[in-house]
Amino acid sequence: MSASPIGAERAGSPSQGVARPRRFLAAGTPVRPRVGAGTRRHRAGPRMQRRLARLARATVDSPVAVTREEPGEIAAGLETVLEHARRGLERLTPEQAVAAWRGGALLVDIRTSEQRAERGALPGAICIDRTVLEWRLQPGGRHSIPELAGPDTQVIVVCRQGYSSSLAAASLRSIGLQRATDMIGGVEAWIEAGLPLSDDPPDVRR
Template structure:
């Protein structure tokens, strides 16, 4: 594929092309109707900026296994490939890649939040001091 676009920006654009990305307000509404709000920020990022109320924290390195209903190591909420999942990172970049990966696993309703946690706080949405619902 020598003529294919290269670099992380090309990969990110391809990942986002298949997503219906949500604004922070839309992500909050999705969580209110039962979507899983998944926070992939590091412990250091969460400690500095605060927790996302109602989110489940899953490390990016195990995200697909924890959300794949057939993995055998999935979280209890991951019961169906029809599950609505909204991935949130700090600025909305790695979450797009993560959501695309979840779609590859079969979670066809997976998406991410535009602008990440920083956009959430900029929109004036609530932040919590914790504790977070961390899943290992």
Template sequence: MTRTHLHRGVDRLLAEARAGSNRLTPAEARAAQERGALLVDTRTETQRAEQGELPGAIVIDRTVLEWRLDPASGVNIPEAVGYDVEIVVVCRQGYSSGLAAASLRAVGLWRATDMVGGVEAWIADGLPVHQGPADVRR
């Protein structure tokens, strides 16, 4: 087998991550948040400054996402009370959030999903943003 056969590419990786996931539109993500889902924003500080903050979202850096949301990690946020918590991961355009949601499902958070189109779609749909402060969890 050559290395070419081992090269999957990011598009294939993303397609596999999204397979079987019920991705939400911005309006569906907002509705999920209103019924108690955690809306988790993984955008960088710079992206949030440029685009605005999502009302009620919890900001968690992608580098610690799994630890903060896994209820058994010992360093989880208080809202991470079980593996059946509904989680909607949001990023700028809806790409990295798909990979993040798949990683959360692999940890056992089976209801984790992401939002189609990211915050760009949220804004395009006329949903609210504000300039802060953000609920940043380290």
């Protein structure tokens, strides 16, 4: 009588594989992972060990790196950035901005289209989106507007309330427009001063 398939498997040659008896562990016994022929143990080299050591020291010695800033701290940081941006700016009142524009300065409105539609357009202003401001007003740049005669051109940046305009003016100064400045109070101050607004379509440069 021929042997059963199970018996043949147990009595098979080494090439066919020999069934190994199963071992059962008692409940609660920890199981250690086996390291077989296809498993490699990786050990960090000296260079990686030094990196890990520096990272561990930085994590322990620098708790600020893993803490979150409170809203008050963020506001204080913004005030510091704004104060630094306004250093060296000869900021203008709305009346002074009008006089400078009549004398040849460029009045640049960086408000959004929604803000212009809500409050009105400034007469004589060139509207440039904040995202492309530096490219349109780069002295000698390929994408600059033709009204920019050179680095000595006075540029007056206007926003809604006079905060973003200060940061934008400081950025323009950093690329060579040393006479770039902004208007105190923005368009809100313009309206409060009783200066006129324009009903004409805004001069938008893209």
